[in-house]
Amino acid sequence: MRITSSVLMTALLLASGRLLAADVLLMNVVVYDGTGSEPLRGDVRIEGERIVAIAPHLEPKSGETVLDQRGLALAPGFIDMHSHGDGDLVDDLDAAAVSRQGVTTILVGQDGDSKFPLRDYFAGLSTNPSAINLASMAGHATIREQVMGKDLYRPSTPVELAQMKTLLARELTAGAFGLSTGLEYEAAHFATTEEVIELARVAADAKGFYISHVRDEASHTFDSFDEVLRIGREAKLPVEITHIKMGSTSVWHQAAKRMPEYFERAQREGIELAADVYPYTFWHSTIRVIVPDRDFFNPQKVEQALAENGGAQNIRIVNYGPEAALAGKTLAEIAAHWQVTPVEAYMRIVKATGGAEGPNEQDVNVLGTSMSEDDVRWFIAHPQIMFCTDGELHGAHPRGAGSFPRILGHYVREEKLLPLALAIHKMTGLPAAQLRLQDRGRIAVGYVADLVLFDPATVIDRSTVENPVAPPLGIPAVMVSGEWVVRDGAVTGKRPGRVLRSAAFKP
Numbered sequence: 001m002r003i004t005s006s007v008l009m010t011a012l013l014l015a016s017g018r019l020l021a022a023d024v025l026l027m028n029v030v031v032y033d034g035t036g037s038e039p040l041r042g043d044v045r046i047e048g049e050r051i052v053a054i055a056p057h058l059e060p061k062s063g064e065t066v067l068d069q070r071g072l073a074l075a076p077g078f079i080d081m082h083s084h085g086d087g088d089l090v091d092d093l094d095a096a097a098v099s100r101q102g103v104t105t106i107l108v109g110q111d112g113d114s115k116f117p118l119r120d121y122f123a124g125l126s127t128n129p130s131a132i133n134l135a136s137m138a139g140h141a142t143i144r145e146q147v148m149g150k151d152l153y154r155p156s157t158p159v160e161l162a163q164m165k166t167l168l169a170r171e172l173t174a175g176a177f178g179l180s181t182g183l184e185y186e187a188a189h190f191a192t193t194e195e196v197i198e199l200a201r202v203a204a205d206a207k208g209f210y211i212s213h214v215r216d217e218a219s220h221t222f223d224s225f226d227e228v229l230r231i232g233r234e235a236k237l238p239v240e241i242t243h244i245k246m247g248s249t250s251v252w253h254q255a256a257k258r259m260p261e262y263f264e265r266a267q268r269e270g271i272e273l274a275a276d277v278y279p280y281t282f283w284h285s286t287i288r289v290i291v292p293d294r295d296f297f298n299p300q301k302v303e304q305a306l307a308e309n310g311g312a313q314n315i316r317i318v319n320y321g322p323e324a325a326l327a328g329k330t331l332a333e334i335a336a337h338w339q340v341t342p343v344e345a346y347m348r349i350v351k352a353t354g355g356a357e358g359p360n361e362q363d364v365n366v367l368g369t370s371m372s373e374d375d376v377r378w379f380i381a382h383p384q385i386m387f388c389t390d391g392e393l394h395g396a397h398p399r400g401a402g403s404f405p406r407i408l409g410h411y412v413r414e415e416k417l418l419p420l421a422l423a424i425h426k427m428t429g430l431p432a433a434q435l436r437l438q439d440r441g442r443i444a445v446g447y448v449a450d451l452v453l454f455d456p457a458t459v460i461d462r463s464t465v466e467n468p469v470a471p472p473l474g475i476p477a478v479m480v481s482g483e484w485v486v487r488d489g490a491v492t493g494k495r496p497g498r499v500l501r502s503a504a505f506k507p
């Protein structure tokens with residue numbers, strides 16, 4: 001990478017004491033503009049935080065940093081439509097696992113679980129910014145808990161629902177982009193569809209959308225998708241099935257057969273249906289989610305749940321509070337170690353982490369290999385399905401540091417599953433449209449310079465179950481709002497990230 005920078009200009013900027021991003025001319029880049037159209041080779045000029053010119057050739061101006069990229073690809077910064085980065089972003093403002101993938105914006109507040117109140121959280125991040133942009137949904141379970149306390153294993157009363165609607169409206173005016181649910185999780189599983197529709201109407205009034213970790217990701221997957229469509233139809237707002245999957249042997253190989261009908265039906269009925277997917281066949285969650293109706297001590301149901309998830313050898317314990325040494329072992333191995341059946345081992349683990357009341361649900365996290373590669377591939381290739389990591393900044397699942405480079409390297413280059421320009425559109429322009437972002441998600445004059453430079457010939461994920469935060473290869477530089485947050489594949493320590501607020505935001 002050839003660098004010809006103006007030392008004088010840099011000195012002037014430093015002397016002025018202002019945190020101005022230096023003006024940059026990126027020469028010889030292959031521009032994927034985020035619309036899905038074919039790339040163009042040329043130069044891109046950035047002044048301050050904005051893209052100001054794009055042309056086959058731009059003459060360097062005095063005072064700007066000129067960087068010859070020798071044919072690297074340049075794309076808009078990637079948008080992660082389902083991130084758990086809000087878990088510890090304030091403790092890790094560089095968010096290396098995110099930015100080194102080329103992700104410049106994360107959508108958090110997922111699975112019904114958001115920071116509360118968002119206004120305070122956003123204010124904190126605005127005062128003490130991170131390297132990346134953050135947008136949040138308002139979480140259904142979070143709002144439920146505010147109103148119903150720990151008494152969550154039942155539908156809400158009309159009075160409680162009215163209080164929840166008031167709180168949700170407040171979160172939306174704080175800048176939330178809509179409502180998220182995690183109906184498979186205990187804090188929300190007993191909410192009725194009507195409760196969710198009533199809340200989704202509040203989100204619709206704020207021009208927000210609905211994103212859902214659906215009620216059942218196993219044998220009742222399609223009933224859950226029906227519920228999502230019903231919510232979209234009756235609350236009249238766009239709906240997104242997040243981390244979409246065929247997560248049980250009983251629905252394996254159904255994506256290609258049954259999903260087109262869902263998109264067609266949504267279109268016929270005027271429902272904006274979207275989805276996002278992470279590129280792995282295994283998930284990471286609590287051990288309880290595999291028995292959705294919480295009948296954890298019913299041996300037949302547990303046995304069926306294990307079978308639907310591919311058997312006890314496919315459930316790997318990541319952490320286990322009561323006996324830390326069991327981390328890394330499969331449920332089958334633990335059962336053998338305890339000399340009990342896998343069903344008994346499952347029930348013992350649930351009991352030891354809070355029993356049916358589940359106060360210590362997070363005391364046992366598991367990785368479950370319960371998806372089939374053909375379904376994952378179908379979702380990855382679909383032109384309307386976006387991408388996510390579903391990852392944490394320091395999570396146990398390699399998706400948190402590898403999802404985007406895995407799509408670009410493995411599925412685009414090696415597997416030729418979809419064209420690069422389409423994959424980039426699904427990472428940039430498409431999610432920006434879902435979020436109604438006016439000036440991000442494209443490389444165009446006037447747009448904010450959230451950018452990623454990568455090498456299509458070498459980009460690949462390297463994160464694994466053994467080393468889940470290993471950085472990818474082939475993504476040398478990432479820019480947020482005109483400032484480099486990654487250079488030579490390493491974080492720079494710059495923190496130009498913004499809190500992105502929805503159109504409903506009222507100061």
Ligand SMILES: [Zn+2]
Binds near residue numbers: 213
């Ligand atoms: Zn989820």
